Amino acid sequence: MQLWIGLCLYRLPLEVFCPSWSAASCTAVLEQDGVLAMSRAAHAAGVRVGMRRGGALLMAPDIQLHERSVQREADALQAAALALLRYTPQVALAEEGVLLLDIGASLRLFGGIRNLCRLAAASVRALGFTAALSCAPTAQGAWLLARSRSGRSLTMQSLTRRLARLPAWLPPPARPFRTWLEGIGCQTVGELRRLPRPGLQRRCGRALLDVLDAAYGEAPEMHAWLEPPPEFKAGLELFDRIEHAEALLHGAQRLVQQMTGWLTVHHYAVERICLLLDHERGRTACPPTAIDIVLAEAVWRGDHLLRLLKERLARTELPAPVIGLRLEAVQVQAMTPLTASLFPEPGGTSQDRERLFELLVARLGADNVLRAAPQADYRPDQANAWQPVQHKLRPQDQRLPPHSLPRPVWLLPKPVALIMRDNRPFYMSPLRLVSGAERIEAGWWNAIQVRDYFIAEGSDHAHYWIFLERSGDGGEPRWYLHGLFG
Structure with missing residues (x-):
């Protein structure tokens, strides 16, 4: 299905040069020292299009005047076109602040023409612009409907009826001949199209006939699609x-x-x-x-x-x-x-x-949200590491050395020395060893550690991870608490 959306940014000067403007603010844009566009408050004060700077200041002494910049308007159109690329890759910049979108292949993806039009209008509003939106089976038809704010036509029959009611001088090639068209009683596009083609071409040129043929789908249309930059x-x-x-x-x-x-x-x-x-x-x-x-x-x-x-x-x-x-x-x-998964998690x-x-x-800071980042080290206090959640774990960082006994979930940041009572380690109650020893002997490259780890049980049936540290200088071994089981 061939379908186009036309978006005419008809208040572009005001919104580009004074984006904080409102209907209550007295604002106007000047071009060559003449008023080009104005807010409602300025119009109510007596400011009119074409009025000179002095006249505008005389009518509204507190008016805010801004000079027009063609480059700024072009940048604003480019920004709007770039945002609309999310709905279709075929976006063209047309005359007089109109954007044309070929949406024939996007209708099903975005849920139909109504939803797509609503999304496109919302994107333009989010940029701070006001646009008149139209739909038509031809690009030139969408341009004419957008410029005249004449609504949407989804079929050629509806488009033909709407175009026939538009002013005859709306197409740009017809504007230099507006006085002549009014003189012969030609007021609408429908009446303009019924004029003899050879005489109309001799009088107004071939460009007007090309515009009419393209609008009614009787001639092919060529467009220069927007090319987005390689980097944003x-x-x-x-x-x-x-x-x-x-x-x-x-x-x-x-x-x-x-x-x-x-x-x-x-x-x-x-x-x-x-x-x-x-x-x-x-x-x-x-x-x-x-x-x-x-x-x-x-x-x-x-x-x-x-x-x-x-x-x-x-x-x-x-x-x-x-x-x-x-x-x-x-x-x-x-x-x-x-x-999409058949069985959601x-x-x-x-x-x-x-x-x-x-x-x-974003709310707490990167240093306050951490994730476990286990290291391939036999020493538990070295293997148990944490890093900011933003850092991605490599597969090799998640491999731990094989071990025979289960490891606790809660590892203390620093081992706690245990006292001895009746030749048994004591932590709030005497601890009873319920597993065999797991010897860890590693760290010869910086600080060698020789430990025998056990799972111990207290009188309250809580399980602890303790180790017996064996010193190499012949000193007395000591017991330490290193982790708690859930």
């Missing part, structure tokens, strides 16, 4: 000095949206990201604050990354106000899709547990 590095310039780290989450969300689209189109999953907080430049310049997040398991969706960033930002103290953000995908790997999947660990690390 995106930045965002803030329009105010931010002094609290938690206030940066909205800007970080915009960058994560772009990274999610980049990961999807490359079939990557990210293992490590770095958010750089840029501070003031000039005499008071200081290096950027880096928030480095290492994931235990690679992900390609943004909701989990946003939770981690929220926790880290809440714990970050800014040395200076922040004026910009930069996000980098430092380490990526090939995406591995999730596999109790307590959640391994992915759920890894995400919980990552959230705890």
Whole structure:
């Protein structure tokens, strides 16, 4: 099924140059000293499109004026297109701030056209933009419907009816001839299409006929698809000095949206990201604050990354106000899709547990969330090691030397010397040996240890792991408590 989504970012100037604008703020964007776009408050104060700077200040003395930058608008369109790549790899930048998405192959994956449109609109809103969304069986038809905010058409019959009601000068090649079209009484695209083609071509050129033919599906359409960069590095310039780290989450969300689209189109999953907080430049310049997040398991969706960033930002103290953000995908790997098990594991999947660990690390710090990292050493106090949960264990690190007796789960950080009563080791009660000896003689390269380990039982039937240390200088052997059994 051939189907297109058209997204027209029709308030792009205001949202690019003043992202904190609202309908209640008096804001306008200037181009060549004339008003290009304005907020509702500025329009209510008497500011109009085309008004000069002096006239706008006269009508609204407290108005905020911003100069238009074509490069900034192009960067904003590129950012929106990059975020929308998560829904289809075929995204094209069209004229006048319109993005075209070929979604014919994505309908089943995202649950149908309604759900896909809802997701695409939500992604654009998350970037801070306002868009008019349309659907049509042709790309040019989707462009015309998006520019006129004329809704969605899923069939050619419905599209033909909607296009026939659009203004005749809506296609860009027809705009220079608007006065002539009004003079002959041609008001709609339907009436324009009924005009004689040879005469219309001589008067308006071949480009207008090509646009009409493409919109009605009577001519092939060619597009230059968006080529994502090989590496992801995106930045965002803030329009105010931010002094609290938690206030940066909205800007970080915009960058994560772009990274999610980049990961999807490359079939990557990210293992490590770095958010750089840029501070003031000039005499008071200081290096950027880096928030480095290492994931235990690679992900390609943004909701989990946003939770981690929220926790880290809440714990970050800014040395200076922040004026910009930069996000980098430092380490990526090939995406591995999730596999559904016929019999789900109790307590959640391994992915759920890894995400919980990552959230705890972001909230408590890497040094406070540890996992067991056994070492291949015969000495129990050396074999029992811990490391941050973010560090991955190598298979060779998990192999322990063979031993005959069971080992306790709880190993004391330092052996406790035991006293002797009636020639028996004593720990809250006399201990009775219930196993044979396991001799461990190792460590000749730094500190040799000769120990005989036993399992002992107290009068309360608790089991302990004790050892008899034999010194090589002929001294008296001593008993120590080294572990407790559950």
